[in-house]
Amino acid sequence: MSPRKGCSVPETSLPVLYSFRRCPYAMRARMALVAGAQPVMLREILLRDKPADMLAASPKATVPVLILDDNSVLEESLDIMLWALNKNDPQNWLSPEQGSLEDMLVLIEEMDGDFKHHLDNYKYATRHAGSQEDIVGYARKHRTAAVEILARLDAQLAKTPYLFGSRLSLADVAIAPFVRQFANTDIEWFNAQPYSNLQSWLRNFLAAPLFASVMSKYKPWAPGAKTPDFPPPPPQAEPV
Numbered sequence: 001m002s003p004r005k006g007c008s009v010p011e012t013s014l015p016v017l018y019s020f021r022r023c024p025y026a027m028r029a030r031m032a033l034v035a036g037a038q039p040v041m042l043r044e045i046l047l048r049d050k051p052a053d054m055l056a057a058s059p060k061a062t063v064p065v066l067i068l069d070d071n072s073v074l075e076e077s078l079d080i081m082l083w084a085l086n087k088n089d090p091q092n093w094l095s096p097e098q099g100s101l102e103d104m105l106v107l108i109e110e111m112d113g114d115f116k117h118h119l120d121n122y123k124y125a126t127r128h129a130g131s132q133e134d135i136v137g138y139a140r141k142h143r144t145a146a147v148e149i150l151a152r153l154d155a156q157l158a159k160t161p162y163l164f165g166s167r168l169s170l171a172d173v174a175i176a177p178f179v180r181q182f183a184n185t186d187i188e189w190f191n192a193q194p195y196s197n198l199q200s201w202l203r204n205f206l207a208a209p210l211f212a213s214v215m216s217k218y219k220p221w222a223p224g225a226k227t228p229d230f231p232p233p234p235p236q237a238e239p240v
Contacts, residue, residue, distance in 0.1 A: 015040045017080075017230065018054045018065040020047055021217060024177030025077035029064040029084075030214035031173050034231045035091055036084035040066065042230035043221035051221065078108065078174065085170065093173065097165025104164060104171040110149070111175050118146035119178060123185045146182060150198055153179075157197035168210075176205045 017033070017040040019026040033040060045051060050061055058065040058075040066074040066083070074080050085094050094101050121128070125139035153175075156163055163171045179202055183190040191199060205211060218228055 013069065014229075015069060016043060016067045016227075017041065018043045018045055018051070018058075018063055018067075018221075020045055020063045021215065023063050024181055025062075026064040027177040027211075027214060028174050029066070029077040029080040030230070031210055032081035032084040032093075032170075034210060034213050035093060035173075036088040037090070037231070038084045038087060040230050041227040042218065043227060044218040046220045049220070051223070053223065078112075081170065081174065091168065093168065093170045096169040096171070097167055098160065099164045101170070104169060104174075107163070107171055108174045111178060115146055115149045116178060118142040118149070119182050119185075122146060123181065147193070150179065150182070150195060153201075154195040154198040157201050162201070172201075172205065173210075176202060176211075180206060 015038075017029070019030060019042060021044060032038075043051070043054070045054060045063060047063075054063075054065055055061055057067050057073050060075060062075070064075075064077050064080055066080045068074070074083055082094075089095075096104060119142075121142035122139050125135050125142070128135055128138045130138070153163065160166055162168055163175070179198070183199075183202060193199075213231060216232060219225075221227060
């Protein structure tokens with residue numbers, strides 16, 4: 001999606017990122033900003049109380065939203081990732097060891113589409129009308145459909161440690177937050193499934209410093225409040 005213009009720009013020399021800590025879309029955007037060393041002013045929001053400034057910039061009212069210093073608005077997480085990495089991609093996330101950027105984007109589109117559809121219906125099955133038996137059946141149907149997609153990832157990860165080779169790429173970072181959400185819906189069930197490659201890939205991803213660096217807790221932003229810089233500075237070494 002092309003940047004949209006016409007919104008008021010906050011009075012800062014840095015882009016402003018509206019984010020929600022637990023949103024998988026916001027997670028992947030934050031990780032790309034970290035990888036690309038792109039500083040922003042982070043505004044953590046509450047989904048039940050979205051700031052008027054954010055809604056004015058992006059009426060679709062979902063996070064993440066990035067307001068650039070040229071008055072452009074990026075309101076899709078993948079656009080934010082590509083913006084950050086096209087400016088600076090020191091770890092070559094956009095140039096995978098195997099395949100191409102286009103191949104990664106095709107896989108991400110499938111995960112954002114079919115997989116996310118089944119994930120939402122599995123995770124939020126209680127929103128489905130019907131008896132308890134109907135709801136359980138509905139959840140299992142969508143869980144099964146999601147697992148069929150995850151099985152293909154597991155097969156790929158049997159060949160290489162990451163989805164497109166022996167190192168992290170855009171695809172891993174864009175997809176892992178949603179696999180995490182799927183796994184956490186019923187972690188005991190997920191861990192009992194015969195997808196050891198996928199499970200190991202997810203565990204390693206979640207244990208890595210990159211993921212930890214974007215999961216710090218911040219107070220919800222309010223107009224006039226001090227906005228934390230993001231990415232946060234690296235921890236200082238303890239004096240010897």
